[in-house]
Amino acid sequence: MIKVKDLHFKYPRNESNTINGIDFEIKEGEIFGFLGPSGAGKSTTQKILMKLLREYKGEIEYRGKPLASYGDEFYQDIGVSFEMPISFSKLTALENLEFFKNLYKNTVDVEPLLKQVGLWDDRDKKAGEYSKGMKIRLNFVRALLNDPKFLCLDEPTNGIDPANARIMKDMIRDFRNKGGTVFLTSHIMSDMDELCDRVAFIADGKLREMDSPRNLKIKYGKRSVKVEYRENGELLTQEFSMAEIKTPVFCDLLRDKEIETLHSGETTLEEIFIKVTGVALRA
Amino acid sequence: MPRLTVLVKGEFDRLNKYNLFSANFVVLLFWVLLSWFLEGEVLRTFLPVIFLMDSVMMTVLLVGATLFYEKKEHTINSIMISPVTENEYLLSKIIVNVLNSMITVLFISVAVYIIKGVTYNYLVLVPAVMIVTVVHTLIGIRFSYSAKDFTSLLVNFIVYAFLFLMPSVFAALGIISAEVARYLILLPPEASSILISAGFQDVELMKILFGYGYLAVLALLIYRYAVKPKFNEYLMKETGV
Ligand SMILES: Nc1ncnc2c1ncn2[C@@H]1O[C@H](COP(=O)(O)OP(=O)(O)O)[C@@H](O)[C@H]1O
Ligand SMILES: [Mg+2]
Numbered sequence: 001m002i003k004v005k006d007l008h009f010k011y012p013r014n015e016s017n018t019i020n021g022i023d024f025e026i027k028e029g030e031i032f033g034f035l036g037p038s039g040a041g042k043s044t045t046q047k048i049l050m051k052l053l054r055e056y057k058g059e060i061e062y063r064g065k066p067l068a069s070y071g072d073e074f075y076q077d078i079g080v081s082f083e084m085p086i087s088f089s090k091l092t093a094l095e096n097l098e099f100f101k102n103l104y105k106n107t108v109d110v111e112p113l114l115k116q117v118g119l120w121d122d123r124d125k126k127a128g129e130y131s132k133g134m135k136i137r138l139n140f141v142r143a144l145l146n147d148p149k150f151l152c153l154d155e156p157t158n159g160i161d162p163a164n165a166r167i168m169k170d171m172i173r174d175f176r177n178k179g180g181t182v183f184l185t186s187h188i189m190s191d192m193d194e195l196c197d198r199v200a201f202i203a204d205g206k207l208r209e210m211d212s213p214r215n216l217k218i219k220y221g222k223r224s225v226k227v228e229y230r231e232n233g234e235l236l237t238q239e240f241s242m243a244e245i246k247t248p249v250f251c252d253l254l255r256d257k258e259i260e261t262l263h264s265g266e267t268t269l270e271e272i273f274i275k276v277t278g279v280a281l282r283a
Numbered sequence: 284m285p286r287l288t289v290l291v292k293g294e295f296d297r298l299n300k301y302n303l304f305s306a307n308f309v310v311l312l313f314w315v316l317l318s319w320f321l322e323g324e325v326l327r328t329f330l331p332v333i334f335l336m337d338s339v340m341m342t343v344l345l346v347g348a349t350l351f352y353e354k355k356e357h358t359i360n361s362i363m364i365s366p367v368t369e370n371e372y373l374l375s376k377i378i379v380n381v382l383n384s385m386i387t388v389l390f391i392s393v394a395v396y397i398i399k400g401v402t403y404n405y406l407v408l409v410p411a412v413m414i415v416t417v418v419h420t421l422i423g424i425r426f427s428y429s430a431k432d433f434t435s436l437l438v439n440f441i442v443y444a445f446l447f448l449m450p451s452v453f454a455a456l457g458i459i460s461a462e463v464a465r466y467l468i469l470l471p472p473e474a475s476s477i478l479i480s481a482g483f484q485d486v487e488l489m490k491i492l493f494g495y496g497y498l499a500v501l502a503l504l505i506y507r508y509a510v511k512p513k514f515n516e517y518l519m520k521e522t523g524v
Binding site for chain 2: 012047050052053054071072073074075076078080082084086087088089090091095099100102103104105142146
């Protein structure tokens with residue numbers, strides 16, 4: 001869907017590059033994520049892919065043609081939500097959506113979407129009176145207005161309560177399951193772990209690692225099992241490597257001792273991120 | 284509905300919701316009130332000033348205010364990731380302001396006819412107000428690019444008005460010789476003033492033709508070299524919200 005080769009970008013007034021030579025590909029029908037701390041260059045990359053920042057170096061192809069060769073019809077099939085929720089504050093939520101909706105050829109009915117994100121009852125409230133979380137959900141609906149094929153979401157779940165974040169994540173997955181492609185960015189590890197088919201680690205404008213969350217965990221995880229058990233009233237722990245769990249020592253332990261807990265030594269994406277980049281996700 | 288129509292309709296909708304229409308209307312009422320107290324020749328000299336002020340100053344301020352809100356609320360980014368082109372967007376601003384100026388012409392003309400029975404050459408006035416509004420919409424957009432906030436836009440405008448109106452005032456006071464004053468038509472507000480005054484008094488045909496030609500070329504040049512190329516840069520410029 002999108003191929004990026006050796007992308008560099010510098011903001012006109014900055015001295016150094018914000019994006020320092022990144023390569024990646026977003027395949028049709030996948031959820032591809034950029035995970036990285038604040039200031040890493042996630043939003044900048046999103047704006048470049050959305051043709052808003054045009055003075056980049058490197059190659060970007062969308063559906064096999066250079067991104068720059070597309071005119072404004074490019075946006076017919078694309079849904080975007082920015083990091084900062086955007087709306088006309090003095091228009092109601094519905095008026096906001098109606099205005100944007102009329103700018104597209106293909107559109108969807110907003111009622112089911114607003115109901116899904118729990119905003120239908122507040123549809124006639126001015127967007128300026130919405131809470132931050134409501135504004136974010138309204139922007140998500142805005143991104144879906146034109147029945148897009150490609151969704152580009154910048155920090156979609158940041159600043160939203162867990163219940164609504166869950167609804168949004170389900171909607172993003174549904175979108176993918178119906179054949180849509182998603183590029184999303186976040187600094188929230190658990191969201192990326194749950195949602196992404198593939199995730200790239202970004203720090204200081206460079207990509208450090210890219211794979212499915214599962215493969216990353218296998219590659220960097222400890223791959224061990226830790227057993228806590230009681231013997232003569234005393235709590236003991238023993239750790240086994242994946243090879244060792246096939247041995248009688250492990251099986252005997254499970255059979256003979258009073259086991260309290262059994263943990264696989266799976267490492268979280270966050271720990272892997274720190275290990276790979278040397279940077280913490282949250283400052 | 285064509286996209287341009289959607290943009291124009293949306294813009295009017297917002298002028299209304301953001302109370303910019305009401306602000307504009309208060310100014311119109313003020314003009315009507317002033318006309319009430321003026322008579323005969325004084326009124327006839329004052330009317331072109333109203334239309335000049337409206338199509339120059341109100342246009343710049345209205346453009347500034349709408350762009351300021353769009354920047355502050357980042358809605359311009361949301362418009363730009365839709366199929367709307369830069370040309371459509373900029374053109375919609377021009378159309379909206381021309382329509383607004385037409386509303387002013389209609390409102391004031393009807394009002395002064397009713398209260399004073401005054402008429403003038405509407406067929407000459409309308410195109411003049413149109414072209415003046417087009418030029419000043421573009422100037423307003425260009426000012427907004429470099430303005431940090433609405434106040435700095437106001438300052439820019441006052442500097443512009445001062446620089447370009449002073450020579451005309453000097454000429455009127457006889458400080459500038461008639462010889463030099465002939466060239467003042469090269470100042471946009473002076474050219475605007477000449478075209479609009481043609482609706483109320485006789486103006487040399489050459490001056491009118493030159494004025495239209497000059498403002499048309501000026502509008503194209505501003506659009507092509509001062510507004511269009513910097514649009515994307517303006518779009519991406521983060522203003523302190
Ligand atoms: N408009 C801008 N002008 C100059 N520098 C910017 C601008 N926007 C972002 N930056 C800088 O670029 C870097 C990356 O920012 P960003 O892409 O927003 O990171 P992220 O989205 O990963 O938090 C930061 O150092 C930021 O200060
Ligand atoms: Mg960001």
